[in-house]
Amino acid sequence: MFAVRLRIFIEWHRAAGRQVDTVVPTDSRAKRIFQAMAIDPALPITREEDTIMPVTCMREFLKVEEVAERTQEILEYQLNDVSPLGHAAFMTMSELGGNAIDHGENDLGSFAAVRRITEPRRQVSIAIGDLGIGIPEHIRRRYPEWRDDGWAIAYATRENVSGTKNPHRGIGFSSVFEAALTTSLHSGQMDILSANGFCRIQTVQQNPKIEVLPATRFRRGTWITYDLVSV
Amino acid sequence: MAYQYPLARHGKTLATRPLGQELRTDLVQRAGSADTVALDFSGILSTSHSFADEFVARLAEEVEMGEVSFGINISGASPAVERVVLKALERRQVDAPMVA
Numbered sequence: 001m002f003a004v005r006l007r008i009f010i011e012w013h014r015a016a017g018r019q020v021d022t023v024v025p026t027d028s029r030a031k032r033i034f035q036a037m038a039i040d041p042a043l044p045i046t047r048e049e050d051t052i053m054p055v056t057c058m059r060e061f062l063k064v065e066e067v068a069e070r071t072q073e074i075l076e077y078q079l080n081d082v083s084p085l086g087h088a089a090f091m092t093m094s095e096l097g098g099n100a101i102d103h104g105e106n107d108l109g110s111f112a113a114v115r116r117i118t119e120p121r122r123q124v125s126i127a128i129g130d131l132g133i134g135i136p137e138h139i140r141r142r143y144p145e146w147r148d149d150g151w152a153i154a155y156a157t158r159e160n161v162s163g164t165k166n167p168h169r170g171i172g173f174s175s176v177f178e179a180a181l182t183t184s185l186h187s188g189q190m191d192i193l194s195a196n197g198f199c200r201i202q203t204v205q206q207n208p209k210i211e212v213l214p215a216t217r218f219r220r221g222t223w224i225t226y227d228l229v230s231v
Numbered sequence: 232m233a234y235q236y237p238l239a240r241h242g243k244t245l246a247t248r249p250l251g252q253e254l255r256t257d258l259v260q261r262a263g264s265a266d267t268v269a270l271d272f273s274g275i276l277s278t279s280h281s282f283a284d285e286f287v288a289r290l291a292e293e294v295e296m297g298e299v300s301f302g303i304n305i306s307g308a309s310p311a312v313e314r315v316v317l318k319a320l321e322r323r324q325v326d327a328p329m330v331a
Binding site: 061064065068069072073076086090091093094095097098102168171172178182 | 246
């Protein structure tokens with residue numbers, strides 16, 4: 001998520017006409033990750049085997065399609081140790097990426113990245129962030145009584161709960177958790193931060209366990225990190 | 232007369248609701264006077280629930296309500312794709328036969 005946050009910080013300032021200069025880390029490993037993750041799009045991107053998807057801007061649904069497909073293909077055809085996570089990663093990118101474009105309502109777009117982590121366990125880490133209106137404000141258009149941001153996020157993850165009036169919407173989060181349960185994974189953990197809310201959902205081959213945790217500060221937009229740990 | 236709509240023409244994965252809407256419109260235009268349209272998922276690696284809802288389940292709803300003049304069936308779906316499609320149909324309480 002740190003790479004996505006940095007990239008959005010850079011893009012936001014540049015979009016406002018401010019000059020942003022980045023200094024690449026001197027530590028060789030940090031430098032390799034910094035360049036591979038495309039944290040500053042003005043710098044050349046280098047390849048690194050754990051970078052499944054560098055930070056990518058998604059302003060249109062077509063880009064979500066591309067990112068979701070490429071993520072699944074890389075996982076299933078190129079990274080054998082985490083290949084069973086391909087379908088769950090596809091579902092996450094397509095549903096949550098689509099949500100971000102649909103409900104995010106901001107010109108900068110939504111940003112996503114996917115990395116493989118091999119220690120201490122083999123896992124795929126997905127991050128999606130945007131500076132849009134945030135989940136609590138969106139969901140309160142339909143449910144104004146949900147005043148607590150953390151609980152508003154928690155309720156928004158339930159099936160058929162949506163900020164729109166369409167009874168068939170609001171299936172994104174539940175689809176993501178269902179895909180995790182039908183995938184050969186050890187566990188999954190999703191952290192959602194938006195406005196003053198922090199919600200954590202854990203999946204360990206059972207129904208998702210939802211916790212509302214104290215948020216340390218207000219965060220504009222929506223910031224989702226999803227770690228899928230392979231068996 | 233049967234008409235086959237090969238989804239693999241649009242990519243290996245089918246991810247978003249707007250794509251589902253676009254393909255449903257495209258299919259209705261192409262089906263012409265066909266009695267049955269086979270939604271051919273051969274070669275599709277994955278489909279999202281939003282796509283399946285917008286494309287398959289809404290189409291099945293239109294068939295049941297008589298808004299389109301053809302019937303549909305689903306063919307060539309992998310177990311993963313079939314699971315998502317069946318869930319989408321279940322959510323809207325509609326049906327479409329799966330054929331081998």
